Amino acid sequence: MNRQEQGTTLFTALLALVGVGVIVQLWLLSASVDALFRHDSGTPLHAAIASGVLFLINAALLLYLFGFDKRLRRP
């Protein structure tokens, strides 16, 4: 596998990871809203913490992508 193919595979995997993270966040949000209607105050807090952690993971992956692009453009 050449470097370009490796890069394509890497970015596809990265995109899939971020996509799965966002889907899990959407599920957490729907669970939170459902809990709110049931007057359950504990579940939305835990869902918010989990959602925040997922966002941090997504942000770290995005930063990795920016770093990768910066290294590529370096002469």
Place this chain on the structure above:
Amino acid sequence: MPNDEKCKDCPGCDKKETRWREDFPVQWDKDEYVTRREMVKFLSLGSLLIAGANFIAASVPHLQRAGKFPKMKIASVDQIAAGDSQLFRYPTDEDPCILVRDRAGDLVAYSQVCTHLSCAVVHRPEENTLFCPCHHGYFSVEEGRPTAGPPTRPLPRIKLQQSGNDIYAIGIEV
């Protein structure tokens, strides 16, 4: 330009070129192309927005609790006999609640919304329980905690205050 001229963007296409496309030329194939990088950036922004929405959803119950509950007369002591129950709404007309006088004569009140799937619970004096007919959930009258069936969380308890012959609801304990 005549209207019957062929579209130049896609070679095999039979579409007629329209005037506005000629006046505002755009490279449609490049314009509609989304790279993986752009998609990751878009999803990360979406992730931030969803996390924000989740934190807002988590703060709603705390903000609601910060607002004071009104003091509302819900019944009179002589209206409700031992082992009897009465329905009322508190703090708004959208919140059904149940006031129960147990066999010992103590007054307790709970939200009538079952903590399983939000059906209305009813009082069963013969078993001294609150019963949810949808999925056969049982709650104790004394504490509102689930004793049988699918519910796992207790019913929210309405704080009561007795003043003379009148019973007032003054708050909710979740």
